[in-house]
Amino acid sequence: MTDADNIVAETAERIFADLADGQTINHDKQGNWKAPLWQALTDAGLPLSWVPEECDGSGTSMAEGFSVLSVAGRAGVAVPLAETMLAGWLLAQAQIKSPEGMMTVAPASPRDRLTLNTHGTISGRARGVPFAKDARHIAVVTSGIGGASIALVETSACRIDNGLSLADDPSDTVSFDNVKPVAIKSAPSGFDQNSLLLMGALVRSQQIAGALETMLGIGVNYSGERVAFEKKISKFQAVQHNLAKLAGETSAALAAASSAADAFSSGAPLDDALFLEAAAAKIRCSEAAEKGAAIAHQVLGAIGFTQEHILHRYTLRALAWRDDFGSESYWAVELGKLVAARGADELWPLVASR
Amino acid sequence: MTDADNIVAETAERIFADLADGQTINHDKQGNWKAPLWQALTDAGLPLSWVPEECDGSGTSMAEGFSVLSVAGRAGVAVPLAETMLAGWLLAQAQIKSPEGMMTVAPASPRDRLTLNTHGTISGRARGVPFAKDARHIAVVTSGIGGASIALVETSACRIDNGLSLADDPSDTVSFDNVKPVAIKSAPSGFDQNSLLLMGALVRSQQIAGALETMLGIGVNYSGERVAFEKKISKFQAVQHNLAKLAGETSAALAAASSAADAFSSGAPLDDALFLEAAAAKIRCSEAAEKGAAIAHQVLGAIGFTQEHILHRYTLRALAWRDDFGSESYWAVELGKLVAARGADELWPLVASR
């Protein structure tokens, strides 16, 4: 599935182009662009892409949903589209209907755990929950003696301590103190908090890859306009090499993220090979974010360091997304453990399994 | 102390220039250059630079000795000058007289330990001992219940399993099976195997920094001669940046090694600050070896990958020297532990102590 074949991605692309142009929203300090954008996304059914029609969603395919995320990453906008999609997907795992409005998910970090109490309420703390402040509902995975459950919770029932990500997007601590969920069901067999984190990691990988595409575009365009020492800076070999490296990092992120998205979209079981796809995507996209953002800033120089220029919308978000749903260090340790446990002679068969 | 003021270093430089020219010895596959070179070095008293006159040495200052090592590193020759100097230094710590001929030291790795048995013999295994095969004597540090001892052992009394370093220099496993030393004395208070390793690390740092100077020289010269796309490759910005980075790595290695050598030469006690100097030198010089060798090879291209060209004499030795007397990873862990144990607020005072 590529963007060009994909009418859903095209729709998303058009909406972002019309209502969330980088220059325009960067100058709108009040955030007046957010409401119309969200309305248009909602009208197009995009936030509930991954919710089947029987759960009141759009019933879009996984693959189409991932390409929406790639478009959203390229647009680098501060609305909880990815989070609402993820929440809808999570609820759908337990056939819980998605409500209207913005949603997010918890836990968003492998360090946190939410517990289902014996009397059906939820307790625990989830840190770094993206857009919790703006969300009306939170889709959660709880752990308990009886296995994992999936629940829908009203944000107003929780305590929210506001925080900000590197990109100044909401990244909040959500405290659950015997919170009574709106709906709750047992998670399907084999599904637990780790499944949510893995899917979250994959979502962030798509977004990072998209943001890198935009950084590369900005870098290439700028280098073709900016003049120094009486020539376009794109003519300097050092700038060419920098942009070639940025293209390399962008390519790696794109390949890793789209491969993992494709593997998840195929409905394959969550085996070691699928784990490799998602973990590798988050690891490699995060590494690409660090290297890529540094290069983009180096090419743009001082102008890229200003609030005025749009570059930071993509670089800071890509860097911030590294931290959500398990950092690259976290997934690298998990992947390394898996590889070690399988043993040396099972490494190549794992890598070559697709 | 700089080389220019230093008559001992000048002597060493002249001997290497006369008898160990890189091109000449690179073509001498029989190694016929080694004997005359060793004879000349011996005649000038260099192998026993660090042995006081009362122990039959040259009684050269520590600082002068270090600058000889720097010259030796620049010359990248396969004779055990550094090892014999180190052995002489070790023996002098216990006022044991140095014999004539080539020497080396053991253990050369933090993984190994030699034990002094109750009946005065030595047992244990030392791996990666440089030039053991060629040495007549080995100066060793033993560990035992009564503390560390320093001993002189005949190589012929040990079993030698020949090995080769990355640069094809001897790097042997020496097995001591109840070996009776030629001489043995208690080590001075506070002196143990770690003291030898630290000094060995410092010696290797000097040599690596020297080898990097030569790599830089070779790279700069080659880039000024080689033509591609109708201009000297030194005119390409990518080559300029590569050589500027090589100059940076060379500078870091030089600064770290010469600072540590200076600190050791001042006779300061082996406190945390002196430990920092030696450990940092080995860590940073090893890092510089890896980056620097890669750049030098990249600048020279295919020609630098041949036996025919002298480049490998310096790159492979610099890379091999990383492994002797504790790798950079080993020293980094030791330094990291020390820093952590001192605590966060004692880090800056440590760094700023000189």
Add this chain to the structure above:
Amino acid sequence: MTAALRFDPIRLPPECEQLRKEVRAFLAEEIAAGTFDPHKPQREDSDNPEFSKRVGERGWLGMTWPKKYGGHERSFLERYVVTEEMRVANAPVRRFFVADRQSGPVLLKYAPEHIKMDILPRICRGEVCFSIGMSEPNSGSDLFAAKTKATKTDGGWLINGSKIWTTSAHMADYMIAIFRTSPPTKENRRHGLTQFLVNMKKPGITVNPIAQITGQYEFNEVVFTDHFVPDDHMLGEIDSAWKQATSELAYERSGPERFLETYYVLTELVRAVGPKPDTRSAEGIGRLVAQLHTMRRMSVSVAGMLQAGKEPVVEASIVKDIGTIWEQQLPHRVRELAAFVDDTASNHATLDEMLGFAIKTAPKLTIQGGTTEVLRGIIARGLGLR
């Protein structure tokens, strides 16, 4: 705004999995029979004509070529599987690798029919070894500075000059080389070079092996003295070798051999750390595997796009740029991660030996077949910067 880089998520089709099993079984048999030792990558340069023929017998050479030339009309993706399994096993592919990857496709495109009918089936049977004559003592990255001359004579050309860094020339039956047939023009400095097929067994050729710092002798200097090449051995148009850089180059740049050259040290590291690594080793291994997986996905993607008739030139150059830098740094990263490996690990000596060889091999990986600098220039051109 965005540059158009594409890495479609290509999957290997089901027929590849059956093939992979066959290749693995074949290699296991060869290892068992002592043909080669997968733990001795340093012997990978050794010549093994019998192995080569057995690979041919299996139908794994010329896999994508037309059947009339002995080929098997299979897909690029199937060839991909064979290539990666051979590489990972450290199989002795030297004798047939260049012919199968590069020379055969050039002949298919530019050689006259009778030469194709003569040589291609022999490549497919694993009987002939090819080398490539590009670089000269004073032209490395800058191929179009080549000076070795082809002078017209009766019924053919006389070659004088020398080529250098020609891999496998000492055992090659043929070479595909570029020679100067005209001077460059003012407008086009790349003009004037022509591609020829050289029969290495004919007179007028001296091959001088060049020792590498690894101790191997892959490279050679090849000196031509009035060596005669018949007219029908000219490949393609006269003076126009520069136009003949085709999409094969994309395939050549993005194959699994562009990131798997030192892979063996990673396998041995995993063995050495054992089933329960500490955080340091686990993170290190996890990152390396993630990077490897990503490069393989990129590389498979390019192969799939080529199979689909696209020409992903920039993408292929990116795979080689990233891949060769990765395989170059891999031995150093593994050395670090192995620093505290228990020296009672069963494969300690093997790992040490492999690391030594891999570290010595590393410098050439970003030089051979187009340097990092050249690749980045191509990528920059693809981005519209030059």
Add this chain to the structure above:
Amino acid sequence: MTAALRFDPIRLPPECEQLRKEVRAFLAEEIAAGTFDPHKPQREDSDNPEFSKRVGERGWLGMTWPKKYGGHERSFLERYVVTEEMRVANAPVRRFFVADRQSGPVLLKYAPEHIKMDILPRICRGEVCFSIGMSEPNSGSDLFAAKTKATKTDGGWLINGSKIWTTSAHMADYMIAIFRTSPPTKENRRHGLTQFLVNMKKPGITVNPIAQITGQYEFNEVVFTDHFVPDDHMLGEIDSAWKQATSELAYERSGPERFLETYYVLTELVRAVGPKPDTRSAEGIGRLVAQLHTMRRMSVSVAGMLQAGKEPVVEASIVKDIGTIWEQQLPHRVRELAAFVDDTASNHATLDEMLGFAIKTAPKLTIQGGTTEVLRGIIARGLGLR
């Protein structure tokens, strides 16, 4: 054969240690009094005129300058100690730093006596703030493309145009700037620019602050509209600003501020991992400390060579090149090493907050005061490559 790079093992002389104690005691008092919070590096840009005056009172401004101008005739190495202690403490040095490091020395060298007598003592008392007007909207790294014009008029010059990225211009009393007094010549494109002292409090100047991605407002655009500069405010020779790049530049490039900008995250990492780190954390910290120690030795070495009257231009550029890249990567390395820090660590929140700020700050470090590209060009020239 070898290029002549020198890093003499300079040690700080004993008098520095006494001074260091005094500076530390002073800073501890200021922290205790609430002047600034060493754990809030993001506030380092805040203006603090009173602190500035107290630093002046201690005799720590203009330390190396002649006493007749209010200076203290102490050594570069003593100044080094003051600079590094202030930087490590995240003291609010913004108001006096530029004047002390760069502007004062320029005035010392080029200003007429009455201006020196007027301004230098005030710098030494911490009373005046300087900014530097180099870059313009269309000339960043390429300073000699500057277009802002100084037109001769009665008794002085009229300035029209604008400068950009001028740190601290919003609070500065003076600016030292280059303006175009003649067009460049064919032979020398660097010809035609002249250095001037600008009184920021006089009419014809508008300062527009520029928000940074860190949320700070260090940078400004400064617009000149018929701003009058008297004749005696011209610094040095007319049209010859390009010749006036002197050894001060070496000092400016190699100071401790070139690698300590994000140092605070390393301290907090050490605090967070506690006294018994695992191998991963210990190795990471060990390497970072080794790199830091090495850069400091390089930097002290350059300061010592300057003190001895040498001009280590290449060495200074190397310090800045390596140092700024290190301080730029440091927050990312620390973030990695902190990935598994126990979140009950007392300073967990502080570390997170500091990391966020340091990661945002990082991109500017290899841009400000000469980019990596410019520095490498200077190093390459020093190596004789261009």
